[in-house]
Amino acid sequence: MSRGTKKASHSRLPMIAQAGPVSLWMILFVTIPMLFIIFISFMTRGTFGGVEYTPTLTSYKTLADVIYLNVILKSLRVAVVTTAVCLLLGYPFAYYIARKPADVASRLIMLLMIPLWTNSLMRLNAWMLLFQTNGPVNKALLALGLVEKPVMFLYTDGLVLLGLITNFLPFAVLPMYSSIEKLQNAMLEASADLGAKPSTTFLRVTLPLTFPGIFSAVILTFIPALGTYTITDMLGGGKVLYIGNIIKNQFGTIRNWPLGAALSVLLLLITALLIFIYSRFASIEDMEVM
Amino acid sequence: MKKALSLLIAFVMLFSLGITANAAERKELNIFMWSDYISDDLIANFEDEFGVRVNLSYMNDNADSITKLTAGAGSEYDLIMTCDAYMESLIAGGYLEELDLSQIPNSENINKAYWSEQNQKYCVPYLMNYIYVVYDTERCPIEITCYNDLIRPEMKGQIGSVDGARNLFPIALIALGYDPNSRDENEIKEAYEWLVKYNENVVAYGSTETNIVSGAISCMFTYDGNTAEAMAQLGEDNTLVVAPFTSDPVQLGFDLYVIPKGAQHMDLAYQFLNYICDPEVMAANLVDNPYSCPNDAAVAAASEEYRNGPAFDFDYKTNIFFQEDVGDAITIYDQYYQMLKVG
Numbered sequence: 010m011s012r013g014t015k016k017a018s019h020s021r022l023p024m025i026a027q028a029g030p031v032s033l034w035m036i037l038f039v040t041i042p043m044l045f046i047i048f049i050s051f052m053t054r055g056t057f058g059g060v061e062y063t064p065t066l067t068s069y070k071t072l073a074d075v076i077y078l079n080v081i082l083k084s085l086r087v088a089v090v091t092t093a094v095c096l097l098l099g100y101p102f103a104y105y106i107a108r109k110p111a112d113v114a115s116r117l118i119m120l121l122m123i124p125l126w127t128n129s130l131m132r133l134n135a136w137m138l139l140f141q142t143n144g145p146v147n148k149a150l151l152a153l154g155l156v157e158k159p160v161m162f163l164y165t166d167g168l169v170l171l172g173l174i175t176n177f178l179p180f181a182v183l184p185m186y187s188s189i190e191k192l193q194n195a196m197l198e199a200s201a202d203l204g205a206k207p208s209t210t211f212l213r214v215t216l217p218l219t220f221p222g223i224f225s226a227v228i229l230t231f232i233p234a235l236g237t238y239t240i241t242d243m244l245g246g247g248k249v250l251y252i253g254n255i256i257k258n259q260f261g262t263i264r265n266w267p268l269g270a271a272l273s274v275l276l277l278l279i280t281a282l283l284i285f286i287y288s289r290f291a292s293i294e295d296m297e298v299m
Numbered sequence: 300m301k302k303a304l305s306l307l308i309a310f311v312m313l314f315s316l317g318i319t320a321n322a323a324e325r326k327e328l329n330i331f332m333w334s335d336y337i338s339d340d341l342i343a344n345f346e347d348e349f350g351v352r353v354n355l356s357y358m359n360d361n362a363d364s365i366t367k368l369t370a371g372a373g374s375e376y377d378l379i380m381t382c383d384a385y386m387e388s389l390i391a392g393g394y395l396e397e398l399d400l401s402q403i404p405n406s407e408n409i410n411k412a413y414w415s416e417q418n419q420k421y422c423v424p425y426l427m428n429y430i431y432v433v434y435d436t437e438r439c440p441i442e443i444t445c446y447n448d449l450i451r452p453e454m455k456g457q458i459g460s461v462d463g464a465r466n467l468f469p470i471a472l473i474a475l476g477y478d479p480n481s482r483d484e485n486e487i488k489e490a491y492e493w494l495v496k497y498n499e500n501v502v503a504y505g506s507t508e509t510n511i512v513s514g515a516i517s518c519m520f521t522y523d524g525n526t527a528e529a530m531a532q533l534g535e536d537n538t539l540v541v542a543p544f545t546s547d548p549v550q551l552g553f554d555l556y557v558i559p560k561g562a563q564h565m566d567l568a569y570q571f572l573n574y575i576c577d578p579e580v581m582a583a584n585l586v587d588n589p590y591s592c593p594n595d596a597a598v599a600a601a602s603e604e605y606r607n608g609p610a611f612d613f614d615y616k617t618n619i620f621f622q623e624d625v626g627d628a629i630t631i632y633d634q635y636y637q638m639l640k641v642g
Contacts, residue, residue, distance in 0.1 A: 056629060059366055076641045142514035161456065163515050164503045246503025247462055250640055258640065262463055263633045264362050 043277070050270035060266050068271035077255075081275070084251040087166075088235040091173040095181035095230045096223065098174075103185035103222075107192070118186065121179050129176060133243045136172055137163060164246035172244045173234050180233075181226040188222020189215075224287050232280050252276060327352045328567040331364060331372070332380035333554065336426075337575075338587040345574050351567055361385070368394045373561025377568040380425065383553040384465065384622035386418055395421045396558040402569040405576035408596040413553065422555040423572045426590040428522045430466060430550040431613070432542040433529075438517035443542040446474040449520070450496040458497075459516035462504040464636035465622055465629075466550070467494055470520070473547050479620045482628035491635040498639060508532070511539065524590040527610035531589075541613040551619040553593070 050068050053061040071077070106117045124132060140146050140162035147159040162168050192215060200210040216223075238253035247254075252272060259269030334357035342353050356376075358364050364381045368389060372379055373396075381389065389395055397420050400406055406423060414424055434443050440453040449458060449470075460467070469479035471490035481487060503510060507521040508529035519526075530537050558568050574580055581597035585605050592598050598606065625632065 054630075056627065059370075076638060080641055144513070159514070161502075161515070163510075247505050248498070248501065248503060250642070255637075255641060258637075261360050261362070263637055265633065265637075 046270045046273050046277075050267055050274050052267050054265045054267050056264075059264075065267075068265075068267040071268055072271055072275065077272075080250065080252055080255055084235055084253070085279075087170065087173065087251060088231050090170065091177060091234040092181075092227055092231045094170075094174050095178050096185075096226060099178055099181035099226060100185055100223070103182045104189050106182075107186050107189035114186075114190075118183075121182055125179060130239065130243070132176070133172060133240060136168065136175075136244065140168060164244070164248060166245075166249060169241055169244045169249055172240045173237065176237075176240060177230040177234055180229040184225035184229060185219065185222040188219040188225075192218055220290075224290070228283065228287070231283065235279065236276055325350060325352050326564060326567060327354055328378070328564055328571055329354045329356070329376045330378045330380075330571075331356045331358060331367060331376045332378075332556075333358060336380075336554070336588060338584045340587075341575070341580060341584050344580075345571060348574075349567075349570055351570075353571075365389075368557070368559055371561070372559040374563065376559055377562045377564045378556045378571060379559050380554055380556055381422075382622070383418070383555065384624060386422060386555075387624040388626075389557065390417070390421055394560055396560055396562060396565065397421060398423070398558065399569075403573045403576060405573045405578075408576055408578055408594045410593050410595045413593040418555075422557045423576065424553045424555045424593045425575065426524075426588060427551055427553045427593055428524055428590050429616075429619070430461060430520065430522055430552065431526075432518065432520050432544070433511075433526050433539050433610075434518040434542055435511065435538050436540055437538045438514070440517075443518065444545045445547045446470045449518075450474075450493065450500060454500045454518065456500065456502055457517045458501045459507040459510045459519040459521070460497075460501050460504050461507065461521050464632040465625075467497075467636070467639075468632055469550055469620065469622070470547075471497070473620070479548075479550070480623040480625055482625050482631075484628075484631050487628075487631050487635055491639060494639050498642075522590075523610050524588065527589040527608050530609050537609065539609070541610065543613070544615055544618075546618075548618045548620045549615065550622060551591075552622055 049060055051064050051066070053063040053065050053067070055061050106114050109117065138144055142159045142161065142163070146162065147156075150156045150160065151158075196214055196218065197210055200214045201207075205213065235251075236253045236256075238251070238257045241249055241251050241254055242257075245254075250258075252275075256269050256272045256276070259265045259272065328351050330353060332355065337355075342355070345351065346353055358380070361382055361384075364379050365385055367376065368379060368381065369392065371394075400419065403423065409424060411419075413427065418424075432443055432446075432449070439457060441448060441451065443449065448454070468487065468490050471493040472479045472481050472486060474493055475486070475489055477483075477486045477490070481490075502516050507516070507519040508525040510516045511519050511529050512532050519529075526539070526541070530539055533539065556572060558565065562568060575584070576594060578594065578596035578600045581592065581594050582600035582602070585592060585597065585601045589605055589608060589610070591611065592601075
């Protein structure tokens with residue numbers, strides 16, 4: 010062994026000590042399960058569920074079917090709308106909080122977080138109770154004479170969208186808040202001093218500087234919204250199916266695990282693509298995750 | 300210090316002695332079944348009476364118990380719940396222990412019409428359920444007397460339904476005049492087309508009893524147990540009736556217990572099976588689980604309320620069909636079911 014390599018291995022020790030546990034954790038709980046999913050996607054389905062270990066491309070050929078393309082497009086559309094609404098509602102909200110004194114801001118953040126203390130199924134059930142045919146919303150509408158007979162809110166695309174937006178809004182606000190909070194007043198003042206109108210300052214200074222927060226908000230809402238299935242299952246009544254529901258069904262009632270795995274791989278690729286796009290605009294290290 | 304240490308060790312030893320002695324006394328019975336499907340009192344009484352600990356684990360889907368059984372569940376469970384549709388495959392595959400009915404004398408109470416000779420060797424029926432049509436006489440736009448009524452345009456936005464390929468396809472096949480357990484791809488494809496129309500009328504799959512009580516639907520294709528629950532919730536205001544079907548048969552399914560090959564506590568499994576076949580025990584269980592029951596003596600001993608329940612008030616109880624094992628054709632069903640759901 011040459012002297013040089015020995016030295017190099019010496020200097021690597023602290024690095025391994027530091028990164029080792031994290032890497033081990035990531036390998037055990039992220040990499041290996043993901044590789045297993047990819048592996049399963051190339052296997053044959055068992056008649057009663059489970060997997061037979063005969064390699065095949067059947068699942069990927071099935072994915073090429075136009076019905077899956079439609080589901081993916083439908084899911085993407087809903088995820089885009091959810092994300093857009095969360096950004097449009099969340100940004101002004103985050104801005105408002107960030108410009109408040111620290112103690113008020115922390116209280117407002119607290120208010121935002123409180124609903125998350127309850128189980129998400131409880132929150133979904135609450136929406137269902139509010140909007141059911143003989144629920145308070147319909148009773149109020151009837152009493153005010155706005156409608157003549159109860160409106161069927163349950164199991165509609167609209168209610169699913171409402172469920173998605175309310176569920177993901179806090180995750181959009183938090184990263185944007187932490188970005189906006191770092192924004193220095195001096196920057197805005199300098200912009201104004203140099204003659205920029207407020208709208209110009211916002212578009213040319215505030216928005217670009219808070220972009221990492223916005224992009225994190227996009228990632229934190231878009232990706233879960235794309236893969237969610239409980240919200241669509243409960244509020245959509247098993248009729249409004251998105252890609253998350255289809256994946257869940259493959260592992261449940263339809264018993265086609267390889268196809269479920271292949272769909273998950275597809276979802277993974279879409280996610281990776283998003284992160285890749287982000288990396289073209291800014292460095293990953295800048296991404297605000299709270 | 301030394302004294303304290305030895306005292307501590309002595310304590311630990313004494314304590315662990317107690318634990319091991321206790322463990323040896325209290326044997327464990329491991330059961331895998333649906334959740335909310337057996338009364339807690341029944342389990343507690345059984346534990347007291349026989350000095351046993353019962354560990355219940357729950358399945359989410361019929362496929363779960365099949366996965367367990369085919370993977371060899373004997374080391375983990377002593378009793379597994381499954382349904383009649385899978386018995387043929389499970390027996391053929393040799394996944395089950397053959398039963399010695401002399402160890403289950405109370406099984407005499409079970410009506411043999413619901414318990415084929417083949418099945419008597421391998422399973423004990425627990426409860427059964429009809430999957431039929433129920434509607435609200437005040438809100439449903441039409442009277443329903445056959446499956447084809449469900450796809451009439453008047454029924455749009457009125458129906459709540461159970462889910463699952465092997466529950467939905469049979470009614471379509473019957474409506475089209477085919478065998479409900481068809482293995483013919485063309486027939487299944489036609490059934491799929493029928494179900495597309497059905498799907499248009501369906502408001503939601505699952506939660507049928509909640510939806511009919513809250514007024515979201517006026518008609519449901521569901522289990523008798525769920526109907527009993529909905530009717531009990533409506534109480535005095537109940538306007539639900541079981542649809543007066545004229546000729547279409549309805550599905551009758553069984554949930555039954557099997558002993559997986561190589562089970563560790565066969566003796567306890569037998570004790571448990573005998574216990575649940577006891578008329579008084581099962582009658583008490585029917586209060587919490589108001590499903591149809593194949594144990595005639597238990598039904599006779601059950602409460603008036605159960606026996607006269609409006610959910611069981613229909614006259615075509617013997618015009619039934621069973622879900623049969625369709626073998627590899629299950630993948631054809633799954634494929635069309637997928638298309639139906641994805642649309």
